[in-house]
Amino acid sequence: MPTFPAVRPSALLAILLACAGLPARAATVPDTLAQRLAACISCHAREEKRDAYFPRIAGKPAGYLYNQLLNFRAGRRNYPLMTYMVxxxxxAYLAEMADYFSRLAPSYPPLAGQSASATQAQLARGQTLVEQGDAERKIPACTACHGATLGGVQPAIPGLLGLPGDYINAQFGAWRNHTRHAAAPDCMAGIAERLSVTDVAAISQWLSRQPVPADVHPAARPARPLPLACGSMADSAQRP
Incomplete structure (x- = not known):
């Protein structure tokens, strides 16, 4: 059986870089948080040719981002790549990552074509649910938790604007199918259970068609007590 000489790690890296068409000096990069998180930005912050299932995370409340990282690590959210990464x-490091992305300024390009058509009746139903809810089924308005401008609320409620309809629809589906969870009490799971499939589609279609104001940002605090107990708000208060 043939034997091979030992290769120093630095030499091996140079070989790999050469095979990739990169100069060896590219191996020397600054050890900064921005550099370490560049892989996250490649999926979550690119504005062109973005996959509809990768949401923007720049500018979202740090408590919300921290909670989601904890949820992936704990298995409450299921996406193998994210689970592997965290x-x-x-x-403490997850909190540092969350703080970094919360400080980035989000960028929202003009609304692109939608992946699904929507009727006026469907959009009207979506707007009603977002702005008024459905008292008969004990479904609060989205604005009651996510803010009057839907820009999110500190410390842990995300904004809902600038998200693809497919992503919003998929997240509701994950809650309804019990494949996405949050800290108990899981308020969104309860809401998703009360929404019909047609209502979910109406909400996702209406939200994804709303322009994003230039000055949109998370509110400093809820304008009034939240309509439901939400474990994620409590979790964010205990972060490192």
């Missing part, structure tokens, strides 16, 4: 990270 599996062995400490709470």
């Amino acid at each position: 599996a062995h990270q400490s709470d």
Whole structure:
């Protein structure tokens, strides 16, 4: 059986870079948080040719981002790549990641074509649910938690504007199918259970068609007590 000489790690890296068409000096990069999180930005912050299932995370409340990282690590959210990335990270480092992205200014390009058509009746139903809810089925308005401008609320409620309809629809589907969870009490799981499939489609279609104001940002605090108990708000208060 043939034997091969030992290769120093630095030499091996140079070989790999050469095969990739990169100069060896590209191996020397600054060890900054921005550099370490560049892989996240490649999926979550690109404005052109973005996959509809990768949401923007720039500018979202740090508490919300931290909670989602915890949820992936704990198995309450299921996406193998994210689970792998955070599996062995400490709470403190996840909090640092969340803080970094919360400070980035989000960028919203003009509304692009939608992946699905919507009738006026469907959009009207979506607007009603977002702005008024459905008292008979104990469904609060989206604005009651996510803010009057739907820009989110500190410390842990995300904005709902600038998200693709497919992504919003998929998240509701995950809650309805019990494949996405949050800290108990899981307020969104309860709401998703009360919404019909047609209502979910109406909400996702209406939200995804709304322009994003230039000055949209998370509110400093809820304007009034939240209509439902939400474990995520409590979790964010205990972050490192």
